[in-house]
Amino acid sequence: MAADAGAPVGIRLEGVSAQFRHRVKGLVYAARDVTLAIAPGELLTLLGPSGCGKTTTLRMIAGFQEPSAGRILIGERDVTRVMASDRDIGFVFQSYALFPHLSIFENVAYGLRVRKEAAAGIARRVGAVLDLVGLAGYERQLPSQLSGGEQQRVALARAIVIRPRVLLFDEPLSNLDAKLRVQMRSEIRELQKRLGITAVYVTHDQEEAMAISDRIAVMSRGEIVQLGDAETLYRRPASTFVAEFIGRSNLLAATVESVAPGAVGVSVAGARLLLEAPGDGLGQGMAVRLVVRPEAVTLAAERPGALAATVRGRTYLGEKVEYELETAGGRLQAVIFDPPEGGTFPPGCRVAVQLPTRGLQILPETAS
């Protein structure tokens, strides 16, 4: 076995900020007051659009960048002022960053040579780890002779062969094609679980994040806006930003009509609904947004009292049909899976939109 790092360690970020001076805007935060505890052996993903501070945060954990405030701990060790070379990390870069003048063997052996390991041990461990990533026999090739996927495997091998306490991934799959991305992400996930190394993974791809992570920290404008597992983020987004960033969602404007324990009455574009929801922090007359996933919507023939809509667009995709609907409260997307033959609604048709009464997330209008 190539890597056996001993007991996995946790990572803690305490109020970590990265501030820099922008020529026009003055002092700007690339990351602001990020506090995060990553459990030993966990794979946590930092997810967000470009410029949200996820890469900056990762680079501060790696030690490539110094925080302007806050502390970073790996295990129980405060590494805030420790150089990257002394942090005992493995880093996988978006660009792979393989050393172009060194063979695959020497690329992977680099960290061991820096540590002045014995030659026999190096040969054995490099061989084992190349085996592990399925690249046995590539030892003497140069990085330029390998495909993108193979290069990323070398980068992975190079990072894990030194048995780091922490593995850090900076959008490692974004240079690969879609099919290879799916394959590589499950390989990375499997390897990380097998080695039991605590990992932080950065991506802007929400599907990749959901597929690979134990937990996801969604970031926006340098701050963590929500932290949770994939289902929590999808089902219970804490803000409209998260709701729209994770999966597709309709944000229907609604008004709270009544609040009772376990039941919230709302009106949506003239239609009334009684939802099973805790109702915490909601009050009568409050403007809210209902987070309605397209696949949660069902359509039926038009009838009085229901939320009425007009079909504006229909895309038949075999296993599902996608609708673009227009209601008095705005546009609405709906996806119906396994549509019955001949049972779809043509454009121009008036339909009744049925929303589920349970599992809908209600967000106060202010939570952007």
Next chain:
Amino acid sequence: MPAAARRTVRDPALAIAAAVVAALLAFFVLYPLVALLARVFLADGQLGIGLLLEVLGQPGHRAAFANSLLLATLVGVTGTALGFLFAFTAARAGLTVAWARFLDVATLLPLISPPFTTSISLIFSFGPRGLITHDLLGLKGVTIYGLSGTLAAETLTYFPIAYLTLRPVLSAMGNTLDEMAMSLGGSRRHLFRTVTLPLAVPGLANAFLLLFAASLADFATPLILAGNRFPVLPTEAYLQITGLFDLQGGAVLSFALLVPAVAVFLLQRYWVGRRQYVTVTGKAGPEGTAKGVSPAARAVLVALCLLVAAFILYLYALLIWASVVAAFGANHAFTLDHYRVIFTEGRKAIGDTLVIALLGMPLGGLYGVLVGYIVARGRFAGRQLLELAAMINYALPGTIVGIAYLIAFNDPPVALTGTALIIVACYVFRYSPTGIRATIAQLHQIDRSLEEASESLGAKGGTTFRRIVMPLILPAFFAGLGVVFIRSMTAISATIFLVSIDWTLITVRILENMTELALGPAAAFSVFVIVVVMVVTGLVNALLRRLRAGQEMPVAGMGGG
């Protein structure tokens, strides 16, 4: 990502390297310059311009100042014109590969020769007993010495700089542009006037300023050819010091040279240098289909270029011939005596020069790579200042640098004049900027994540530099090293002030031979230097090709002695 956000946890290796480089620059660049200025502006502990006015008040010195500017302007104009002729012909006349190569060789020769090679050959050809003037035309009492001779020699020596500056500009414009303009109904002459020339204006200005600076700094040519009739500043400063033992006067004269030199440097670097219209299309235009030049014009252009190129080769042939005849102009019997002389009596100069060049070569290469790395990758305030300081000795005429070194390192506590160290230091700090530039350019093409990857794998800054950065910028290292070696073999303007009985240089011996009218040994020395330089240039270029660097040694930045 903004650069400032990339602040890294401090690695002491880079900081230490930067501190060492800064200290070296302070000691070998700034301190001599300050010492020079102090000598000019401090009289009896009083700050003032009295001395400056006194020295420049003398009519002879004022004339030297005016002569220097006049000569530089003329060399700038004629050299740029000649360079444009060559560049235009090479880019547009559809030359065959062999003829293009011929032009390249003819223009490369003056660049890699000792600075006064052309002067010596011109004397052989047009001097009092010159091959053409005396033997062929039978003229008596002709003199090559003075403005016209100096101008001719400097133009032939420095026009390749203009050629190398202008050729990419003209090639980049491409024939496509010509064809387009002609398809719009423009005549060839109209095309040249309205499209080609205006687009080339920044390039022409750039070439003019480079030649102006090169001529202003040239010491060897006027020393041989200008004579008493046409004194210029570098030679006046030299004679003031070596002839009249007036270090202070020499310092003041070199300061007078400094003002126009700095002005031209700043103008070239920060104004013209940024105004180049490079019409990059990403696609190389088809060559050889030159429609912008009429057949007659093409014939004239090619003929002119070949004439000039042939003349340059003739001068070099003359040099070789003069080195193997008993007494040029009088006795043309074949002899290897002159070579015997330079390898016996001249052995010390050859040995010293090679030792100094071989010492300076690795030091200069390493220094260039180190400074380039610090400038390109450092994240501390003041690295631009560091880069500027590293450029100073390169930009200044050698006479100034030499006199500054003489003033700064002549007396205790740092009495270094007369040692090999001071000559090596002079070369390293004066000729490394080529390597620095090449390193910076190469580092801009290397993703920073390679260094971060090395760091994350546990390597400290020093290890990363040695095992990752250095192998990747090896071409820049060799290019820089080659330039330092070549300049160490051929330079004279600064180091003529620094040689001693213990350490002398071939170039200085050539000059002595010239003044003693020992033309044969002078020619033999020159041939020897050219051969060594060509061999080293060839080796470095072969090495660069093996490294698949796709670049040649940047000789364009080598003008000036």
